[in-house]
Amino acid sequence: MNSSTYFWLPTAELSPTEWLERHQAARLSFSGPRDTRIPTYLPHLVKELCSLRSSLELLRWNYPSGSEKLQPFCRTLLQDDASGVPESERQALARLVGRGLARVDWRELDILEMILSCLKELVNPETNAGAAGWERTALGEELDALTRLRGQDRPAYERAVHGLISEARASFIGLNWAFQYLRGIPARRARLDNEALGLLIGALRLILGLNLEEALVVEMALADPASVWSGMHGEAQQRWQQQGISVPLKPFEKASLFLLEGLPLEDSGHAGFVRYLCEHEDAYRRLLSGCYAAPAVQFSRLLEEMERYNRLPENAARRVWYDDEEQWVFMAALLLRPDAVAAIVDRERHKDIYLVISGLGPKAYLPRTLHEVQNIFGYITPEAFQQVVACLQLDPVDVIRVIASYKQYSADPGGDIIIYICKGTACFLRGQPELSRKLSVEIQAEEGELGCHGIQFVEMDCFGVCHLAPVVKTRDTFLGKQRADDIPGLLEQLRKGPSYENRVMFLDRIRRMLAPGHRSEPLESMRIVELIEDGPGPQPLPDVRGQTLAVDSTGQVHARENGASQPLGRLLPEALVFGYATPDGQTRWGGAILDEAGQLKAMVNYPAPHLHRDLAATVKPRAFVDQGGVWVERVDGALRIGTYNANTAIVQSDAGTYRLVRLSGPPSQALPERERGLAAEGAVGSGSDHAEFVRRQDRLVLGFAAGTDPDEIQSYLEQGGYEAVYRVLGQRGEPAWEPQVVIQEVSRARLRGRGGAGFPTGRKWEGMRRAQCTVEPDDHNQDDLKLIVANGDEGDPGAFMDRTLIQERPHQVIEGMILAAVAVGARYGVIYVRKEYEDAVRRLEHALFQSRRRGFLGENIFGIEGLHFDIDIRLGAGAFVAGEKRAIMRAIEGEPAEPTLNAVSNTVRGLWGKPTLLNNVETFANVPVIIQRGGEWYARQGTERSGGSKIFSVAGIVNQTGLVEARFGRTLNDIIAISGGIQQGKVLAGVQIGGPSGAILSLTGVRSYLLHTPLDFDAFDQVGAMLGSGGLVFIGEDDDVVRLARHFTDWLAEESCGQCPPCLQGTVSLGRTLDTILHGEGLSEHIHALWAKSDAIKAGSQCGLGMTAANPVTSALRFFPQSFLWYLLVNPRMDRLELFAGLEALRLLTRENIERVVARRRQIIGYTFTLRRHLLRYLVSELGRLDRYRAPRERQSEHLLELLQVTSHEVGVRDVHLECSLEDMEQHHLVLGDMIYDPAVAVPTG
Incomplete structure (x- = not known):
């Protein structure tokens, strides 16, 4: 050639x-x-x-x-x-x-x-x-x-x-030339047939540098397009390898799609549909997901996509339809491309990290490959699984173990429509169970199962948008503060898509989809019936009846006829048109112009003297559509002003006058329905309320380089970003810092790890600096290098600090990692982030590439010869245990996320066998602040042992939820004040702190001192809780603490890696015992069982996550015993002796022996139980509060007094005693054994 x-x-x-x-x-x-x-x-x-x-x-x-x-x-x-x-x-x-x-x-x-x-x-x-x-x-x-x-x-x-x-x-490797070649063929074809497919194959061969003389295998392409592509690629590879050149895959992934648009066909709908696939990646992927499926499945997906395309207003002038033969040809042409999995693996293999850390095995490619496969196919199909195994040459068993180890990898078919429901703590308390139950009823399927209309709902741990609780996610859209009543409407819209029967919404959708300068094609299906102007215009109205409409990107509506165009005015989508009767019985058309809040701004072509005062008011009336009519909400009640009409639009001419454009079509009253959804909001917020919210905080970290645009590195630089690195590297007029000097400054700041453990950061960094890389013969990489891992997985439900830092302060995290690399001598860093944080990950990835283009990452960073450091992103797949120090390394390496028992320190052998520094992303975000302001200044902002501030994610019943940054030494009471106090109508009961492994603390009564306990790692350790990563969910009196503890046992059992049976089986067993209590069958021995099982879990678990797995239950027992007592009292078998036994199990009373002396020996003949009067007063008060929020039934506070045989006026006056003999106790245990059906509960035999 x-x-x-x-x-x-x-x-x-x-x-x-x-x-x-x-x-x-x-x-x-x-x-x-x-x-x-x-x-x-x-x-x-x-x-x-x-x-x-x-x-x-x-x-x-x-x-x-x-x-x-x-x-x-x-x-x-x-x-x-x-x-x-x-x-x-x-x-x-x-x-x-x-x-x-x-x-x-x-x-x-x-x-x-x-x-x-x-x-x-x-x-x-x-x-x-x-x-x-x-x-x-x-x-x-x-x-x-x-x-x-x-x-x-x-x-x-x-x-x-x-x-x-x-x-x-579309211009790669001659694609544009090939497109013009196809377009230049003079003969137009009426159909997409075999000959057209042959032309496309010929164009692909030309691009690959192959001759056209060889036979075109059209029939083979129809039967197996993958084999035809593979043959062509192999032929090209053989030719070019003779010159030492390899044929890449990336340019050819969409080559056939781009060429499909250029095929010489008469039908403009074909080119429009292909252009739609080129511009909508999700639509293209839906078709690509059938690449391994049977032809019937492929054609079904093609039909669905055509229907979706034809429904959209912007495609009204170029609708498409293929017959059976054309569908076959279209799918064959579309799939003339590299194998989907092979292309994913090829892209992953060429990433920079594998060039720097050479020799890593194919397991390193596995996590991202599985993520991409699931993104395309919806789940890991058997065919895709086989391709993954073949492309990576891995043992199938190893791949299966990885898939099974993470919740977000699925080998089961997913729904065509998947709805994700957050089951994090904040969402659980705000009504998530009701949402799940309603969804289950509506689609007639349980969570995770495939329901009606191909809909599936999946419960997710936490999206990190707790301020919107309860949250539902559909596709890339978050829907906040949902109610069960919203579910049917949501399902209807997801199933059918937005309705565009309303002509105004139809035209507005076209306007929004147009790029600047573009104009829609004439809409033959929409012609002008009448043009009405409000009042006398500056010139006579043009006669445009019968003409078609077009809309441009500015919203200008044009009348079109024979190629000529006449502007009518700018479309007003917030207007309502209605018909009304005149006194002489005629029907006229009027309109209501609304602002964005739905308030009335003006009336068009409607005599409304009774509305003049309303229109002149500061707060104008709201107009709305209801029961087919247009209504105005006035002070004296709603006024119906006419019958709603969805076939008429209102435009505003250049002269400022309003015009009604009546359009053809059957009469319609379709409501002005818009696409639902909220963009994913960060936790940083905006507005005057937010400004006051921020002012009350101690923003050391979040205030660093504040006001920057997270999408722009230049904005960060203008606010002092990366100045700490310049200073440390000696590029600001002072000598370069030695690595140990950086570490000394961090130590002087008393910075402690923000991931939950609170380990001194300076000590960890010094150990990493001194670490020596030990290379073993079986290590994949034989280089002497060190690595950094930033943990942003944030597995705790209710915690969203990492998400916000990654999304709103990505360069600050990157700068902190660069400083750490300089201090410890690391060559590469990995940020491990939750996959659910897709929007945050995209922003972080953008920041990384901006930093590379600036020379801040890569080789010779900041212009320093020989200083090399770069960062890669790895996505988590829903394994809470991956937060454990060794499990996170295994997750990045492509192994199951399991803790390694008795493993050496990560600073000795961590990721890929290299010394590895592991810190939370919040820890790294603190480092630029320390270097710029000084370690001593930073230390003064905190307490004696914890310097600086901590970022808390605050959710629950406070008025302002979101991120709160407060100095160590502040209190929970301060956090509540910063958050605007408790919501009206709510009463504070406690706080869930530190995530599932933390504690549920009471903040009232005798526990109110916790409101004033300094927020410090050590102070909260002493009260039996832990700060953890910083999640705070404030709970009210109406929140059920026992159900919350039960929720956590389910979650912890699901997240257990299963290596330690006490952890996995123990949390399941705790859940069963709690179920018994919640069902009103609980007895004292169930409470004893909760304590015993919790001790067994802690003693038998090897990693920190397992050791704290029982914390939600034990903390609820310690701090909210009244909640458990309320459920015990519900049991109809409760008697006086069992009540005292239950109070003893809840550690609310004392037991003393009754003894007698026989033959000079003490002999126990019975027991005395004593309930102190102050505890009785407390229990009656607390049970009375709980009675107000429970379903109508017997008041358990009264039931308690009845069983204690105490009158209400005696409460708090005297202690209550019960004496019983050993015979009574033995008989009680015999009866108790008959009552208990939980096999995990051991009943004393007496």
């Missing part, structure tokens, strides 16, 4: 001159953008971007990353005066090549921004003498326009960026 014609094909020795010539050929082959997300005013920018991206990919094909030939290529390019390209332009291109090919794992967004930077150099007269000329001037104006769009309309800018990236990918 002629390389001058086929300019995208590699050669063994590609010279800079030839590359520049090919780049020019790529520019000439570009015919214009096809992506509808790109604004129309960027034609030159798109052309230059796509041609440069294609030319970079050609170089990558010739010179893989790390190739020794790339640097000589750049030097020759700079010296190539004979090329005719100005030197300044060659310098800019050489810098682009050097940066763009420095790594294989750059994101397309990073390469796009590098190209934009290069183009800005090329159009700048100060840096490029050849920047003059109309084309370069136009390019400069377009670059400025893109920058303005970023500041004016961020969502439109982000859509445009995604469009530019997609357009650039």
Whole structure:
């Protein structure tokens, strides 16, 4: 093949001159953008971007990353005066090549921004003498326009960026040339048939550098497109390997999809549908998920996607439908691509971390591979599993063990619609069980099972948005503060999608989907019936009856006829149109113009003297649709002003007048329904209330570089970001710090680990600095290096500190890790993050790549020769035990998340056998503050043993939930005050602190001193609790503590790794005993059993998580005995003796022996139980409170007095005693044994 014609094909020795010539050929082959997300005013920018991206990919094909030939290529390019390209332009291109090919794992967004930077150099007269000329001037104006769009309309800018990236990918390796080749075929085809498939296969062969003379295997492609692609790729690989060149997979992952759009077909709906798949990754993945399925399944998914496409208003002018044969051809063409799993593994294999830490086995690729497989297929299908095993060459048993070890990996088919319900502590207390029960009834399936209409609901641990509790997540959308009554409507919308029968919503959806400068195609199905103006206009109304409509990106509505267009006005989507009767019996049309809050702003074409006073008021009336009518909510009641009409829109002309545009179609009263959902809100918040909330806090960490845009590294730098690193490296006019000096400053600050254990950070870092790497013969990597792991998994339900730091302060975490790397001599870092935090992970990944482009990560960071450090992200898969120090290492390594018993310290042999520093992300976020402000200053902000501040995630019954940062030494009472106090109508009862492994503490009565206990690791250890990672869920009197403890036993049993039977079986057994109590069958021996089982769990568990697994139950027993007593009193078999036995089990009374002396020997003949009067007063009071919130039944406070044989006026006056003989006790135990049916409860025999 002629390389001058086929300019995208590699050669063994590609010279800079030839590359520049090919780049020019790529520019000439570009015919214009096809992506509808790109604004129309960027034609030159798109052309230059796509041609440069294609030319970079050609170089990558010739010179893989790390190739020794790339640097000589750049030097020759700079010296190539004979090329005719100005030197300044060659310098800019050489810098682009050097940066763009420095790594294989750059994101397309990073390469796009590098190209934009290069183009800005090329159009700048100060840096490029050849920047003059109309084309370069136009390019400069377009670059400025893109920058303005970023500041004016961020969502439109982000859509445009995604469009530019997609357009650039569609120009890879000759794809644009092949597209034009297909479009240039003069004969248009009426159908998508075998001949069209043959054309597409031929275009793919040309791109791969293969000849067309060989027989095209169309029939084979219809039967097995994967084999045809594999054959073509193998043929190309064999050809190019002779020249030492390997054929990459990435450029071909969507090649057939991009070419499908170019097939010469008469039906415009086909090109529209393919363009929809190109621009909607979720739609493409839904079709790709059938790649291993039977043809019937593939066609079913294609039909569903076509129906989804045809429902959308923006596609109304280009609807699509394929017959059976066309469906077969379409799916065959779509799947002419690299194997889905092989492509995932190939992308993972080329990540930078595996080049630096070479030799790592395929298990290191496994976690991310499984995540990606599940993202595409919804679950790990048998076929995908086989491909994973084959591509990674792993033992199937090992892969199965990993899948089984994590909750979020599933080998069971998932629903077409999956609803996630948070079951974290805050959501559980605010009504999550009711949501789950309602969902179960509606879809007729239990949690995790497949229900009606292909709907499945899954309970998740915590999304980290506790301030929205209870939370439901659908796709990428969080729905906060949901009620059971909301579930049917949610299911209806998810199943059917938003209804666009309302013509105003139909037009508004089209407007929102248009990129700047675009206009919709004429809508043949929507014609103008009548145009009505409110009052006399400045000129006669145009006669537009019968004309079609079009909408542009500004919301301007146009009447279209025979190619001519006439603007009518800007669409007002917040308007309601209604019909009303005039005094003479005629029907006229009027409208109500509303603001965003639904309040009435103006009336259109409606005589409303009775509303003049309402419209003139400061607080205007609300207008709404109900029972087919439009109503205005006035002070004296709701007023019906007409019959709602959904076939009429209101527009505002350039002159400011309102116009009613009546549209064709059957009469409709469809409500103005919008797509539901909230963007995932962070816990940082905004607004005046939030400002006061922040002012009350001690924001040492969250206040560092405050006000920065987390998406922009420049914003962080302007606020003093990375100054600590510059200072430590000696780049701010002072000598560079020695590593031990950094550690001394951290030690001086008294910084303690924020992950929960509170271990002194300086001591840990010093141990890591002194550690020596010991390389064993069987280690995969034989290099002498150290690693860092930042734990952001945050497995505690109700904790969202890590999520917010990662999402709102990503560069602060990165800066802290860089400082740690300088101090301990680490080469690479890994941030382990929960997969549920998808939005936070995307932002963190963006921050990492920005730091790499700035030279803050990678090789020779901050310009220091020989200083290398980089960071990778690893996603958790729902294993709480992965927070354990060894389990997290195993999780990153691709092993089951299990603690290693009697393992050596991570600073000796940690991740991949290297000395590894493990800290929480919050710990790292504190380090830049310490270096900038000084360790002594930081230490003064805290207590004697804990310096600085702690970030708490506050949820529950306080007025303002979210993150609260408070100095060590502050109290829970301070936290409540900072959070605006307790909600009106609620009464504080306690707090769940430190997550499931922490404690449920009472904060009232004799325990009120805990409200004033200093928040400090040591102080809370002394009261039988622990600060943990910092989750605080304040609970009220109406919250059931026993049910909360039961909730935690389920969660802990589910999270147990199973290595220690006391942990796994013990938590299950605790749950069974609590169930007995909750069902009203509890007795004293069940309380004794809870204590005994808790002791057994602690004694028999090997890791810290197992040792604290019983904490929720034991703390509830200690701090809320009245809640357990209330359930014991519900038992109808409760008698006086059993009551005293229960009080003894709850440790609320004392027992003394009754003795007699026989033959000079003491002999026990019975017992005396004594309930002190102050405890009786306390119990009656507490039970009385509980009675107010329980279901109507006998008041247990009265039942208690009845069993004690005490009158109400005697409460608190005297102690209550019970004496019983040994015979009475023996008889009681015999009766007790008949009552108890829990086999785990041992009843004394007497």
